[in-house]
Amino acid sequence: DGSGAKEGLDFPVPAVDGPKPEAPTAPTPNSNDRAVGVTAAAIGGAIKGMYKKLDSKGFQPGEEFAVAAKEGFKVGARVILGDRDVEVTLRRLTEAIRKTDIKALLSTDAEMEQTLAQLMPSSKIPNEDDANFKEEMTFYVENMKAKENVKLLMAQLKRIAPEIYEAMVHERDEYMGNGLNKLSIFPNIVAVMGMAHVDGVETYLQEQGWVAVPLKCGKLS
Numbered sequence: 001d002g003s004g005a006k007e008g009l010d011f012p013v014p015a016v017d018g019p020k021p022e023a024p025t026a027p028t029p030n031s032n033d034r035a036v037g038v039t040a041a042a043i044g045g046a047i048k049g050m051y052k053k054l055d056s057k058g059f060q061p062g063e064e065f066a067v068a069a070k071e072g073f074k075v076g077a078r079v080i081l082g083d084r085d086v087e088v089t090l091r092r093l094t095e096a097i098r099k100t101d102i103k104a105l106l107s108t109d110a111e112m113e114q115t116l117a118q119l120m121p122s123s124k125i126p127n128e129d130d131a132n133f134k135e136e137m138t139f140y141v142e143n144m145k146a147k148e149n150v151k152l153l154m155a156q157l158k159r160i161a162p163e164i165y166e167a168m169v170h171e172r173d174e175y176m177g178n179g180l181n182k183l184s185i186f187p188n189i190v191a192v193m194g195m196a197h198v199d200g201v202e203t204y205l206q207e208q209g210w211v212a213v214p215l216k217c218g219k220l221s
Contacts, residue, residue, distance in 0.1 A: 068192040080183070082191070084175040092171065096163035105161050112156050150195045173200025181208045 072079045104110060143149060158165040176193060180201065183189055193201065206212070 065192055068190070072190070077190075078186075080179070082176050082179045083193075084172050089167065089172065092167035093164065096161075096167040099163045100161045105164075110160075112153065112160060115153060115156060145195055147195060147198075151199070154196055154199075169196055170200060173197050174204055177201045177204030177208070181205060181210075184210075 069079050106113060144153075154165070154169060157169070176191070176197060177200070180189065180191055181204075191201070202212070
């Protein structure tokens with residue numbers, strides 16, 4: 001969250017001036033509000049559990065963000081955590097799930113499930129007890145990170161479950177884009193984010209007057 005000073009990754013994060021992202025106004029607590037909070041906490045716990053499981057199998061989810069921060073420190077750069085507060089995102093995701101036909105989204109014959117199956121090295125999701133789990137999971141993760149596959153999955157999610165797409169992707173695109181736009185006073189900015197957010201953040205910045213500049217790096221050509 002780059003909207004204010006806070007601690008993260010053992011370093012202080014400088015504040016980013018500008019309007020904070022839209023967030024639900026705190027209503028008078030009621031049973032429905034408490035239920036949403038409990039569900040959001042459960043979803044958050046499940047996600048943390050998944051990350052711990054992957055970590056125990058030799059994967060390090062989010063390693064690219066830690067590496068980016070360390071490299072930034074090496075050159076004396078300011079490092080800002082620019083994503084929306086996870087508690088807000090989990091709450092918005094919970095609200096979105098309640099408006100979504102989950103069966104249509106995740107049934108075996110659903111469009112997204114079929115697409116995910118096509119990205120697998122075999123016809124099934126890797127089982128953590130399989131001897132070749134890490135090899136198949138690595139192939140799956142790298143395949144999922146390919147830009148064309150990310151675009152395909154995000155387009156399907158937006159069409160099939162627009163509320164979930166809004167909560168998990170679009171709102172955070174605008175949050176991060178707004179934060180980067182407020183940092184335009186600096187001559188050089190490096191932003192590290194998930195592939196699913198790149199197009200949305202680029203679109204937001206272009207709407208604010210930013211212009212795409214072709215890379216002239218020989219290593220990337």
